[in-house]
Amino acid sequence: MRLLLLGNEAIAYGALASGLAVATAYPGTPSTEIVETLVEFRDRFVHWASNEKSAFELAYGAAVAGARSLTAMKHVGLNVAADPLHSAAYTGVEGGFVIVAADDPWMHSSQNEQDTRWYGVQAYVPVLEPSDPLEAYKYVKLAFDLSEKLRHPVILRSVTRVSHVRAPVEVEPPAPPKWGRFTRDVKRFNLVPANARELRKALVEKWEKIAELSADFITVEGSGDVFIVTTGVAYNYVKEALSRLRLDATVVKLGMSVPVPRSLRNLVGGEAVVVEEGDPVVEVQLRSLGVATRGKLDGYFPRYGELDTGKTALGLSKALGLPYSPPQPPKPPIEPTPRPPSLCPGCPHMATFYILRLATAGLSPVWSGDIGCYSLGINLGQQDLITHMGSSVGLGAGIAVAGKQFVVATVGDSTFYHAVIPQLIDVASKSIPLLIVVMDNAYTAMTGGQPSPSRAIPVEKITEALGLPTFVIDPVEVKKSVEVVKKAVEIVKSGRPAVVVSRRPCALVAVRKARRAGLQLPRYQVDPGRCTGCGLCYNLLRCSAIYRWPDGKAYVDPALCVGCGVCAEVCPFNAFKPEGRREAWLELWQQA
Amino acid sequence: MATSIVVVGVGGQGVLTLARWIGEASLSEGYDVRIAEVHGMSQRGGSVEVHVRFGKVVYAPIVEEGGADYVVALEAVEAVRAFKYLKPGEVLVVNKRVIQPPGRWISEEELLGSLQRSGVKTYIVPAADVARELGSVLYENAVMLGFLSQLLGLPMPPSLDDRNREAFRRGARLFV
Ligand code: SF4
Ligand code: SF4
Numbered sequence: 001m002r003l004l005l006l007g008n009e010a011i012a013y014g015a016l017a018s019g020l021a022v023a024t025a026y027p028g029t030p031s032t033e034i035v036e037t038l039v040e041f042r043d044r045f046v047h048w049a050s051n052e053k054s055a056f057e058l059a060y061g062a063a064v065a066g067a068r069s070l071t072a073m074k075h076v077g078l079n080v081a082a083d084p085l086h087s088a089a090y091t092g093v094e095g096g097f098v099i100v101a102a103d104d105p106w107m108h109s110s111q112n113e114q115d116t117r118w119y120g121v122q123a124y125v126p127v128l129e130p131s132d133p134l135e136a137y138k139y140v141k142l143a144f145d146l147s148e149k150l151r152h153p154v155i156l157r158s159v160t161r162v163s164h165v166r167a168p169v170e171v172e173p174p175a176p177p178k179w180g181r182f183t184r185d186v187k188r189f190n191l192v193p194a195n196a197r198e199l200r201k202a203l204v205e206k207w208e209k210i211a212e213l214s215a216d217f218i219t220v221e222g223s224g225d226v227f228i229v230t231t232g233v234a235y236n237y238v239k240e241a242l243s244r245l246r247l248d249a250t251v252v253k254l255g256m257s258v259p260v261p262r263s264l265r266n267l268v269g270g271e272a273v274v275v276e277e278g279d280p281v282v283e284v285q286l287r288s289l290g291v292a293t294r295g296k297l298d299g300y301f302p303r304y305g306e307l308d309t310g311k312t313a314l315g316l317s318k319a320l321g322l323p324y325s326p327p328q329p330p331k332p333p334i335e336p337t338p339r340p341p342s343l344c345p346g347c348p349h350m351a352t353f354y355i356l357r358l359a360t361a362g363l364s365p366v367w368s369g370d371i372g373c374y375s376l377g378i379n380l381g382q383q384d385l386i387t388h389m390g391s392s393v394g395l396g397a398g399i400a401v402a403g404k405q406f407v408v409a410t411v412g413d414s415t416f417y418h419a420v421i422p423q424l425i426d427v428a429s430k431s432i433p434l435l436i437v438v439m440d441n442a443y444t445a446m447t448g449g450q451p452s453p454s455r456a457i458p459v460e461k462i463t464e465a466l467g468l469p470t471f472v473i474d475p476v477e478v479k480k481s482v483e484v485v486k487k488a489v490e491i492v493k494s495g496r497p498a499v500v501v502s503r504r505p506c507a508l509v510a511v512r513k514a515r516r517a518g519l520q521l522p523r524y525q526v527d528p529g530r531c532t533g534c535g536l537c538y539n540l541l542r543c544s545a546i547y548r549w550p551d552g553k554a555y556v557d558p559a560l561c562v563g564c565g566v567c568a569e570v571c572p573f574n575a576f577k578p579e580g581r582r583e584a585w586l587e588l589w590q591q592a
Numbered sequence: 593m594a595t596s597i598v599v600v601g602v603g604g605q606g607v608l609t610l611a612r613w614i615g616e617a618s619l620s621e622g623y624d625v626r627i628a629e630v631h632g633m634s635q636r637g638g639s640v641e642v643h644v645r646f647g648k649v650v651y652a653p654i655v656e657e658g659g660a661d662y663v664v665a666l667e668a669v670e671a672v673r674a675f676k677y678l679k680p681g682e683v684l685v686v687n688k689r690v691i692q693p694p695g696r697w698i699s700e701e702e703l704l705g706s707l708q709r710s711g712v713k714t715y716i717v718p719a720a721d722v723a724r725e726l727g728s729v730l731y732e733n734a735v736m737l738g739f740l741s742q743l744l745g746l747p748m749p750p751s752l753d754d755r756n757r758e759a760f761r762r763g764a765r766l767f768v
Contacts, residue, residue, distance in 0.1 A: 239651040308655075334703075342636055542694075
């Protein structure tokens with residue numbers, strides 16, 4: 001079967017063909033579609049975990065018991081799972097265990113650029129690096145076999161331009177899942193110092209063996225005395241750059257980029273140009289083998305951003321002293337106007353931010369934000385810090401104890417379960433004054449709407465168990481909610497923490513469900529006779545279905561409005577009028 | 593040699609689908625294909641940009657600045673933003689539609705006029721209008737696809753449903 005698959009889908013199909021039994025993940029761009037694809041296969045154990053550490057541990061445990069397992073995450077997610085990753089290398093596994101980490105060079109949807117391959121170096125875990133979806137499919141199978149042969153975890157490193165590239169891939173049918181049974185081995189699986197010391201020695205020896213095996217993953221193409229060592233997606237740019245430069249070179253492609261084999265030194269004759277996506281990970285390893293390299297370390301290729309054919313051709317020409325003039329694109333006729341991503345029309349976060357602004361008027365709070373759709377509150381000036389999953393309550397608490405500022409920590413439900421509960425325990429046990437707002441939309445919405453644990457384990461059950469005063473609001477009821485939030489604000493002003501749970505499912509998910517159910521959504525329109533052009537709806541509420549017409553009045557784009565009715569609650573002049581009824585829709589929406 | 597196309601528009605317009613259709617059509621002609629999609633942030637009403645490359649063999653999944661044979665825009669402001677991808681002397685295909693970016697109003701005449709006077713070979717396709725005639729602006733990507741099929745010499749991809757087939761045919765007839 002030949003399918004036009006995303007790299008992530010190819011990884012999923014490769015895992016199925018390898019007899020995958022257990023798959024876990026926490027969603028994160030660009031890794032999400034791997035487990036999203038696997039969820040459909042009911043004969044395996046597939047789980048969206050509360051965070052990457054938990055996901056990692058579940059899959060690691062399954063592999064320890066001999067099952068073939070996979071865990072998938074984005075680069076920064078592997079930081080969360082870094083603790084068990086290092087232990088996994090010490091104990092090894094019984095069944096094949098593949099860790100897929102998807103890097104995001106140039107941060108299309110991430111807070112930093114990070115090269116997962118360093119984790120391979122640091123944790124002594126080999127890294128395979130496919131160059132495209134076809135190879136991604138093939139390499140998953142190789143990774144399972146290698147992992148089982150070595151009884152060692154294996155990292156499959158992807159990048160955005162492998163994970164989110166579609167290519168024709170030949171797919172085999174799934175193989176039956178390979179489950180396992182735990183066999184007791186106390187010296188191996190108990191990392192107390194006496195055992196860990198022995199395992200550490202064994203690990204270092206094993207690493208030498210793995211480095212030799214790494215040579216099996218090398219492919220050599222072309223000819224000529226110029227040696228180009230490359231890996232992963234960079235290989236593709238090298239291929240096209242060579243033909244553009246009309247250059248004959250020997251291209252040495254590393255399928256396993258960590259560790260590199262010692263034999264590489266002889267292969268390239270002690271000198272090579274290195275082209276890789278991300279950090280100079282291969283280059284540093286080559287230098288440690290005594291190879292004279294030209295690559296990122298000396299600035300021939302950029303140390304940030306993504307490669308492309310142009311940058312690769314330019315870098316090669318500089319490194320090799322060849323003439324090259326890059327194409328000169330035409331100038332645009334006018335300056336392009338920015339169009340930043342924004343909250344969807346009717347997004348409950350939009351109303352929650354508005355409510356928070358009214359309820360904290362005059363306090364000029366510090367908005368301690370977090371990772372998720374509500375990060376887009378940055379457009380509203382209501383996200384002052386966003387550094388990593390869980391930063392809202394974590395950093396917010398630090399700011400609150402540092403001075404006398406009023407802090408509002410905004411966090412989504414998925415992030416709440418992922419990274420905020422331990423911080424809340426600290427906030428509660430020290431009674432740190434902080435207004436914690438959990439925007440519970442029941443989904444991990446930013447990555448396309450994976451379910452969060454919010455229905456099964458309501459947020460307020462947890463916060464109340466911690467002794468935190470908790471208020472629940474429905475953000476589409478703007479006026480009522482402002483009064484409730486003010487009560488929470490008073491508690492924080494008196495020097496104690498308080499929690500507001502703002503509950504309404506993601507509008508995107510709800511609209512999809514309504515369409516499927518054949519429900520006609522109400523729509524709102526502006527009565528130009530009543531609208532005074534005060535701008536409250538388009539400047540402060542900022543619903544992205546509402547435009548400012550050139551005369552200053554508001555206009556609702558009927559193709560975008562989802563009929564939440566928040567604008568009607570907000571407008572002081574009663575200018576918004578619904579077409580159709582709202583009750584049934586709000587009801588279905590709350591159940592979405 | 594591969595043909596490089598940058599497809600742009602606004603989140604929600606079906607940019608990804610249009611790119612995938614071009615990919616399917618080229619695949620059915622026996623070409624190798626790479627489609628570099630964007631996911632996550634850029635889908636929330638922001639700018640969306642997808643790269644499609646097809647040819648006998650394709651390696652690089654993305655198109656560099658100054659490397660596109662075609663820029664296909666489902667929206668005119670995004671056409672301006674993607675201008676930098678055009679190879680000197682190459683072709684811009686733009687849907688006659690403006691989705692106003694936040695905080696600024698740009699007139700359609702000004703925008704399309706400036707594109708036409710830019711010196712780049714520009715096709716302005718009334719895809720949104722045709723789609724509305726067919727019942728929904730949601731068909732504009734299929735109308736554009738029909739137009740492009742004539743320009744690129746590609747067949748109708750097999751996965752279109754009846755309404756999109758009709759939109760495709762209407763788009764193809766717009767090409768003269
Ligand atoms: S996806 Fe859901 S949560 Fe995210 S902006 Fe859209 S409506 Fe809001
Ligand atoms: S009802 Fe008002 S606030 Fe809600 S989506 Fe429509 S225009 Fe926006």
